[in-house]
Amino acid sequence: MTDIIITINPGSATIKLGVFACESGQARPLGRATVDEVAGTLRLQIGQSRSEHDLPSGAPASTMLNQALARLADRLPIRTPGAIAQRVVHGGDQFAGPAIIDHSVLAQIETLIPLAPLHQPKSVALIRIARELYPDVTQIACFDTSFHRTQPDLVRRYAIPRALFDAGVKRFGFHGLSYQFIARELERRRPELARGRVVVAHLGAGASLCALDGGVSRDTSMGFSTLDGVPMATRCGAIDPGVLLHLMNVRGMSTEALEDMLYHRSGLLGLSGVSGDARVLVRSEAPAAGEALDIFAFRVAREAAALAATLGGIDALVFTGGIGEHQPEIRARICARLRWLGVTIDAQLNSANAPDIALSGARVAVLIISADEEKAMAEECSAFLASA
Numbered sequence: 001m002t003d004i005i006i007t008i009n010p011g012s013a014t015i016k017l018g019v020f021a022c023e024s025g026q027a028r029p030l031g032r033a034t035v036d037e038v039a040g041t042l043r044l045q046i047g048q049s050r051s052e053h054d055l056p057s058g059a060p061a062s063t064m065l066n067q068a069l070a071r072l073a074d075r076l077p078i079r080t081p082g083a084i085a086q087r088v089v090h091g092g093d094q095f096a097g098p099a100i101i102d103h104s105v106l107a108q109i110e111t112l113i114p115l116a117p118l119h120q121p122k123s124v125a126l127i128r129i130a131r132e133l134y135p136d137v138t139q140i141a142c143f144d145t146s147f148h149r150t151q152p153d154l155v156r157r158y159a160i161p162r163a164l165f166d167a168g169v170k171r172f173g174f175h176g177l178s179y180q181f182i183a184r185e186l187e188r189r190r191p192e193l194a195r196g197r198v199v200v201a202h203l204g205a206g207a208s209l210c211a212l213d214g215g216v217s218r219d220t221s222m223g224f225s226t227l228d229g230v231p232m233a234t235r236c237g238a239i240d241p242g243v244l245l246h247l248m249n250v251r252g253m254s255t256e257a258l259e260d261m262l263y264h265r266s267g268l269l270g271l272s273g274v275s276g277d278a279r280v281l282v283r284s285e286a287p288a289a290g291e292a293l294d295i296f297a298f299r300v301a302r303e304a305a306a307l308a309a310t311l312g313g314i315d316a317l318v319f320t321g322g323i324g325e326h327q328p329e330i331r332a333r334i335c336a337r338l339r340w341l342g343v344t345i346d347a348q349l350n351s352a353n354a355p356d357i358a359l360s361g362a363r364v365a366v367l368i369i370s371a372d373e374e375k376a377m378a379e380e381c382s383a384f385l386a387s388a
């Protein structure tokens with residue numbers, strides 16, 4: 001039986017909605033809506049038709065979600081969906097796979113708010129709003145962290161006293177739904193690579209990299225929280241914990257001010273002083289903007305090489321996410337630093353955002369695959385409902 005599944009994906013800078021026709025774990029997209037909170041716009045895609053609309057500036061999440069759903073409902077049969085799939089970034093140790101959102105699951109999701117303050121409160125708000133709009137529809141939480149449960153303790157442990165690991169202080173990893181989609185997509189497009197050692201760079205407003213071995217997650221750059229790894233639009237990426245101790249103990253910074261700095265005022269924004277949006281930085285003539293992009297590319301390349309070390313080699317590098325898919329200048333800077341690993345790209349194919357940008361005969365395939373966390377969620381939700 002075909003089910004209509006609505007997906008809701010709160011990213012750090014966007015809310016992405018999807019409408020899918022699903023049958024036994026296969027999802028066909030019918031429409032999509034992206035609320036771009038920075039630009040204040042709503043982008044719609046229904047079939048082949050695309051349009052863009054202004055949103056009231058500073059509107060609350062409920063208004064944005066209502067407007068997006070109302071526009072989708074004009075053209076698509078979403079008044080009584082079979083289910084709503086919600087992306088929840090942090091599932092902690094509690095959730096190894098999707099879960100029906102009842103009161104107890106929602107309460108557990110709320111306890112993880114401090115570990116993902118840019119995302120988890122948004123998810124909780126959107127779950128509540130969807131419950132009001134669709135009181136009789138089952139909501140399923142799809143977690144970013146679940147995909148990384150295959151990582152061994154070797155990768156997940158921090159070198160701090162053991163008891164803290166048992167208490168849940170460990171590396172979780174995020175963007176799991178994006179990596180799950182990429183693993184499936186590789187199987188479909190390039191089965192020989194899907195079986196191999198693949199480093200995926202998900203570079204959007206949030207950014208991380210993942211080491212896939214035969215489609216299974218072995219390591220990733222984010223850890224306990226969504227701050228770790230490479231610098232992001234406004235997040236710092238990995239930082240010596242000694243810096244945090246210094247800021248608090250010597251410079252008297254409060255934990256609130258520190259959290260605000262690390263999540264909202266660091267990364268590309270903090271480095272450049274211009275913007276957290278890589279598109280703006282590429283166009284900017286400010287020297288600090290160019291330096292911010294250099295640091296970003298350096299850190300992404302360093303992380304890619306670290307993940308190649310986890311895998312014992314690399315057969316393919318995959319770029320995904322807003323920057324990964326649309327910014328050839330940044331891909332070129334990253335790949336230039338990975339030549340020694342066998343990553344060599346064709347400048348023209350790279351400029352054209354082609355699906356495979358490696359130089360012909362290169363040892364490492366370099367692919368661009370559009371992120372589709374929504375499809376991964378719809379398929380996960382549909383398979384879960386079929387098995388429940």
Ligand SMILES: Nc1ncnc2c1ncn2[C@@H]1O[C@H](COP(=O)(O)OP(=O)(O)O)[C@@H](O)[C@H]1O
Nearest residue numbers: 011012013014204205206277278321322323326
């Ligand atoms: N054509 C584009 N569309 C959207 N974002 C782009 C584009 N080109 C570059 N970007 C960059 O990607 C970021 C958004 O990436 P995305 O993966 O959509 O973000 P999110 O983390 O909200 O899911 C923007 O901040 C911007 O820097």
Ligand SMILES: CC(=O)OP(=O)(O)O
Nearest residue numbers: 011012174175206226
């Ligand atoms: C985990 C994370 O940072 O997600 P996003 O890129 O959607 O902000």
Ligand SMILES: [Mg+2]
Nearest residue numbers: 011012204206
């Ligand atoms: Mg995202």
